Amino acid sequence: MDIANLVQKAKKGNDEAFEQLISSVRPKLYRTAYSYVRNEQDALDIYQETIYKAYISLKMLKKPESFQSWITKILVFKAIDFIRKESRHFSTDDEKIFAELISNENVDYIAHSMDLSEAFKFLDPKYKTIILLRYYHDLSIKEIAAIMNYPEGTVKSQLHRVQKELRPILKEGYIYE
Amino acid sequence: MNKENFNQSIDNIDLPLEKLLAREKAAMSQAKKMRKFGRTTKHSMLIACGLCITLFGSGFVSSGMAAVLSNIPLIGPIYTEFRDIATDKIEKDQLATVIEKQDSHDGLTMTVKEAAYDGGRLIVTVAYSGEKALSLKEENVGYNYVTINGEEFKVAIGSGTQRPINSKTTIEQHQFTLAKYNEYGDKIEVAVHGKDLFGYKGKWGVSFPLEKIKGEIHEFYPNVKTKNVNEVYTLTADKVTFSPLSTRIDVTVDYPAELDENDRWKWFDFSVVDNNGNVYDRLKLQAGMAGNYGHHMVLALPPMDTIPKSLTLKPADINSERYREDIKELELVVPLQKTK
Numbered sequence: 315m316d317i318a319n320l321v322q323k324a325k326k327g328n329d330e331a332f333e334q335l336i337s338s339v340r341p342k343l344y345r346t347a348y349s350y351v352r353n354e355q356d357a358l359d360i361y362q363e364t365i366y367k368a369y370i371s372l373k374m375l376k377k378p379e380s381f382q383s384w385i386t387k388i389l390v391f392k393a394i395d396f397i398r399k400e401s402r403h404f405s406t407d408d409e410k411i412f413a414e415l416i417s418n419e420n421v422d423y424i425a426h427s428m429d430l431s432e433a434f435k436f437l438d439p440k441y442k443t444i445i446l447l448r449y450y451h452d453l454s455i456k457e458i459a460a461i462m463n464y465p466e467g468t469v470k471s472q473l474h475r476v477q478k479e480l481r482p483i484l485k486e487g488y489i490y491e
Numbered sequence: 492m493n494k495e496n497f498n499q500s501i502d503n504i505d506l507p508l509e510k511l512l513a514r515e516k517a518a519m520s521q522a523k524k525m526r527k528f529g530r531t532t533k534h535s536m537l538i539a540c541g542l543c544i545t546l547f548g549s550g551f552v553s554s555g556m557a558a559v560l561s562n563i564p565l566i567g568p569i570y571t572e573f574r575d576i577a578t579d580k581i582e583k584d585q586l587a588t589v590i591e592k593q594d595s596h597d598g599l600t601m602t603v604k605e606a607a608y609d610g611g612r613l614i615v616t617v618a619y620s621g622e623k624a625l626s627l628k629e630e631n632v633g634y635n636y637v638t639i640n641g642e643e644f645k646v647a648i649g650s651g652t653q654r655p656i657n658s659k660t661t662i663e664q665h666q667f668t669l670a671k672y673n674e675y676g677d678k679i680e681v682a683v684h685g686k687d688l689f690g691y692k693g694k695w696g697v698s699f700p701l702e703k704i705k706g707e708i709h710e711f712y713p714n715v716k717t718k719n720v721n722e723v724y725t726l727t728a729d730k731v732t733f734s735p736l737s738t739r740i741d742v743t744v745d746y747p748a749e750l751d752e753n754d755r756w757k758w759f760d761f762s763v764v765d766n767n768g769n770v771y772d773r774l775k776l777q778a779g780m781a782g783n784y785g786h787h788m789v790l791a792l793p794p795m796d797t798i799p800k801s802l803t804l805k806p807a808d809i810n811s812e813r814y815r816e817d818i819k820e821l822e823l824v825v826p827l828q829k830t831k
Contacts, residue, residue, distance in 0.1 A: 329519065336515055344511055345504045354507060356773075358514050365518035374657065396774075434497070450501050 321378035332372070336365060339382055343389055346446055350393040350439055360396055364389040386451055387461040390443050397439045444473060574774055575614060575666050576793040577736040581607060586704050586735055587614070592697045598622040599691040603683055604662075609704045610673040612736040612791070613639070615665045617683055617697075624658040626690030635685035637665055645670035647789035648779030661689075668791045670781035672732055672739065677703045706735035709798060717823045723747065724757065728804065728825040738792040740802065740825070744785055756785040759806035759818070763792060765799035801826045 315338055323331035343364065348357040368385050375384050434445065447453045447461060455473070459466040581587055586607050593602035604616045615637060619625065626632065635651075636643065648668035655661045665683075669675075682698035709732070716727040725745040732739040740763070750756040758780075762772035777791040790804070804823040807816055 332519070333515070340511060341502075341506055344506060345501050348504050349501055354510075358507070358510055361511065362514040362518045365515050366522050369519055369522040434500075445497075446501075450498055 317381050318378035321372070321375060321381050325373050325375075332369065335381060336368075339385055342451065343385065346386065346450065347389060347393055349434070349446060349450075350397060350442060356396065360389065360392050363392050367392070383451075383453060383457055383461065386447070386453075390447070390461065394439045394443065444469065448473060575664070576775060576777060576791060577607070577612070577614070580735065580794045581614075584735075586706075587616075588701060590697075590699050592699050594695045594697050596695075597691055597693045599688060599693070599695065601683070601685055601688070601695040601697060603697045603699060606681060606699070606701050607704060607736060608679060608681075608701050609706065609734045609736040610675075610677075610708070611669055611732060611734055611739055613637070613665075613667045613669070613679075613681070613701075614736070615681065615683060617663045617665070618660065619663065619689060620660040621689060621691060622659070623690075625655075625661055627655075628690075631687075631690040633685060633687035633689065633691075635663075635683060635688065637667070638682045638684065639675055639679050641680065641682070644675075645781070646779070647781040647787075648777045648791055668737065668739070668777065668779060668789060670787075670789075672730075672741075704735045707733075708735075709733040711825075711827050713825045713827070715823060715825055717821055724821060726804065726806070726821055726823050728823055731802065731825060731827060733795060733798055735794055738795050740790040740792070740804070741781075742788040742790065742804070744788055746785070751784045754784065757808060758785060759808060759821070761790055762805045762807070763790065764803045764805060766801045767799060769799075798827055800828070 315334065317335065317338065320331045320335050324335055344357060344361050347360040347364070348354070351357055351360065364385065367388050371388075375381065377384075434442065443462065444458060447458045453461070455466055455470050458473075459469045462469065575581075577586075587605040588607065590603040590606055593600055595601070599619065599621045602618045602620070604618055606613070606615045608614075617635075638644070644667075646667045647670045649666065651663060651665045653661050653663045679701050680698060681701050682696060685695040687693065688695065711731040713728050713731065716725055718725050723746055727743040727745070728740060729743055730739075730741040732741075744756075744759075746756050761776065761778055762770060763776060764770050771792045775793055779789050779791075781787040781789050802825045804825065806818050806821045808818055
């Protein structure tokens, strides 16, 4: 499937091309949404909002070959925003909150859990994001930094800290950054 | 446990294919409606006026072409994006008042698009458009605030959410549930103030009169209370108000005064269920405190066309194992039969 070609067609209004694009990312996109909210209905809502946003703003995508990471970014922010609204927190977006979320408390809890996928459920949404983007979507630090709008150094240090704490759980396949 | 196992655990999540396809169709259909709406607006104003032109680009307007400010309310797609508890009602009954007043200077235009007020809630939608790209960096974004009758007002629940349209335009919606219901009466003077916004230096201000939405208001004073088995917390449902923009429940939370010190009182997480089994939580329930500390809680649910026979308040707390746990002893059934 030539993603760039499909994007160009979809930009010109070809709905079939857009549908093919979506079908190429459908499973990962939905499962990522579900990872945040852990129920089908909310995951479907987030998914629908993402498709809507992607459809109306596709013309602003400058690099057609980056379609997958572009739409993943939309979904990630929709999911985080959804959870914030659900928690009745006001919507802000700054690095301080990100740092606070990865508190010692959270990381200690994960380290003592024997199962990463089980522990993952209790992670804060921004923390989930970095894990999902790195391990499930196989994005580089640079790509994650672009999506989250953080300096690369911040992403790297937070990821390193997580991996250090999770080392007993990750064992094989552990990659040093 | 390793990366592959982690990924496998995500890939094991069931894929509801038919539902996903249906949602995709709905999303595309909704997007096309918005696209059609935008183009219609542009053409009608070009024919009718041709004078009031503001850059209000969108993803589906070709670059270099300026869309025209319209007197048609931006309901529907815009409100859906903001997910307020009254979104559906506002859209269905067209409850918002078109304001379309702006303050424009030094390269930035602040336009108040619409507003809605029912005595207990105020919703204001503002559009910002700049000659150059808007800076969203924390140090540049500036601040804004809303006043009623020239003064800042007390709120139980408030939020401001932005939705960028493109690099030069963003829409912001302010949603407030007032601390004291109907404190300001039927007519108010609202003003939106901004300073040093989005990288542009200066002050902006738009003021406008606003009348309460004409609609039925029903008030109930159930005065029912419950008590925890350890006699620390008591909840009393003082009042339930059904108005066009919300269903409001005023709850008194009694607890020992010493818990006010350092805010050690509990903020319970509520869900509400009516006698028909309809559940109000997450996006269908907002919660806040009116006044200091945690003695006066306000729960705001979506507006209801049909008043249920009762509402059951179900508070919950996070237990020692980090799970959300209902507190059965504090569940409170609020009958809605008598009016004062």
